[in-house]
Amino acid sequence: MLVLQIVLIGLFGLCLLLLAGFSLTQWQLTRLARRAYAAPPEPEPVVPTEWPRLTVQLPLYNEQYVVERLLDACAALRYPAARLHVQVLDDSTDATVELVAARVAQYQARGLRIDHVRRPNRAGYKAGALAHGLTLTDGELIAIFDADFLPEPDFLERVVPHFFRDEPSGPRTGVVQTRWGHLNEEYSLLTTLQAFGLNAHFLVEQPGRQAGGHFLNFNGTGGIWRRSCIEDAGGWSADTLTEDLDLSYRAQLRGWRFRYLPQVAAPAELPATMDALKSQQFRWTKGAAETARKHLGAVWRSGQPFSTRLYATFHLLNSSVFVAILLMAVLSVPLVFVRALGAEQLRPAFRLASLFLLALGPLVFYFYTAWQQAVRYRTPPSPGFAGQLALFLAFSMGLSLHNARAVLLGLLGQRSAFIRTPKLGLLQRQGSWRGRHYRTERLLSGLTWLEGVLMLYFGGGIAAGLYLREFGLLPTHLLLTTGYGLVFYHSLRHA
Template structure:
């Protein structure tokens, strides 16, 4: 094997392990310093003056979930708020259901848009109609925890440069193996990553399903971009490039529906990967400024993940070619099946799951029962990350510029 190929193998092997230790150390540091002795979800910190808050809920074809979502939003343990539902050209009876709910609840206002213009546009319309400086944004199928608004507003009031606060999404559909795997993923990967990134100061993205914003910050950067396939990643980068701080609050819970079919999961993760590539291509040049150096770690981490995906693809192609044709010895790949290094990777992943269990039992006392299924997770997560990243880059490069990103109805689990 050539030295170059040996180096690629080492990078492909060590990258997931190094990142796992990075996420674990950052997540545990965040937990022991900021979470372990913090108040429980049901006992949020006192806010000197409780400001008026607007909860924005963009909806597109959400008839099956909209009653439940609005009920949870209207049940906030917070004294002064309004709920604004934005019906973005739904073709089902979402509009009629929202109007009926608005007649029952004084706090609820409904905005009807005549056609599907995308989530970013719906959020912008809601923000312009809102009467508050503080905007809590959730998806139309999400159930907001009753204390979530209080926790996020506490952060926004804690400092004038706090531009956004992202919450802690929890999976509520767990009827299949894919559902149970995602319970562990949101805890041991997504939650860990956000904690680790908060330690070094910048987040790759807020969670689009639950986030609170300062309207002043949004106004400075021009609100959400309607041509980005993932508006949450783009708004996160632009806020931080404008020197606004983004916080992570694990006590701000939100219960969400996730795909439980392979097709639905693939479509969702491909959209996430494409959103990351779009943001990287659009903003990398702007990040070269020394004044924006705090974003370099986020950019470097993401570029490493893309490099790893294409490195793995290259190794797999060499292996496949070697099955059907003679290859030079320096390019011959004997096998891609895990051997001793696979065992090490599995052990590191189990350590990561154990660390996340220590942290996460604070928010779900019985979350540990889902970790039985996590033996399948290392292969599932890294392979999914690999193929979606590899597919997303050319797809983004070939995408028509300035094309509006409109709604597509996602897979919300097995009915």
């Protein structure tokens, strides 16, 4: 029995160590980001004397609720008409096709160079559509917007000049990425928590990596590529679910520079239903694991500085933190009984296991910095930081089963289809997902019921801690019970 207890605490401690390493990495990125925000802003780049040929690519698949507003927004983009080409890469199989055809004909009649591109099949999913579009255009720069984005009219005018900052002897800029804004952040608790997490990536991680000279990533949309960079890096590939992260690493390993502009926002719609959110999370976490499997070796064989290789490793393995969280969570309930079994010699180790929340300490600094910057960039009043952080941490823990499964499938190399995230055309508190909702998976899968079981399991951990007067893991179990409760409740409600 003692051996079993030692193994239990050892595994828990290993997970705790991995989580602490992740937290410290985010803390260091926060320090770099704060330093960048405190520095004097760069002067605005000079407007080019001749604007480069630019193609706006809009990859679509069954986007009937948002496609018309997307086309209207892209038709309103300010750019020299003779240098602009809009490609609607439409792989749809529903009413989207007719909606696109009508809007494209309308804008063609007004003189806009816009094409409705239809492929015979959906080979390669989004990556395949983007690659196919490149064969049909002469654009030197390629802007990409997913269907749920609404770029401002001055987006191209603000972003394109940053490609002309390059030093004559330095690496050329291959990508300029912008920050994601949120069209429906206040729609529900679900969208508010997503915005809270995404803001941390766009307002701390990306600026921190840029300030430290580390690898960035194109976020799949809301950015502009130099066409020669795409081609030099080997083009779009569909062998991972995150074609954007994959190409980002291939390009930077080839020496291309990425720029990130937090001051420019590309507003987008957040998933409003749990199965849409889970679909997106599955694709992001599994795709990141697939990309890590594909590129980690090349990263460490590259001539990049050690710090850049280390940050790239944490970047690519970011999603693996869910595996550690899940294992640590499951082990935490038996740990409550360690003291009850009378293992006094393990008492110090048990106290160490109670330090789970301390490993999250650096994340408070990380998220607080993101919250501060979000307040700076946002016009609506921002709710309290402490409550949002507690709910976000709980909700992230509640997704650990779902996301850990995706990570493991990615690391094991198991292939799966690219399932797009449903977009429903929701703005702030307006409209309802009911009647517009369509599903990405079965109504209630076995995984959903297991999430409900885990909610009860961690609730049992709370009860055991109170009964045995062992309070060290009580805050952890409160977060886990709340998180799995939120995920299970919304899964039932949206089913």
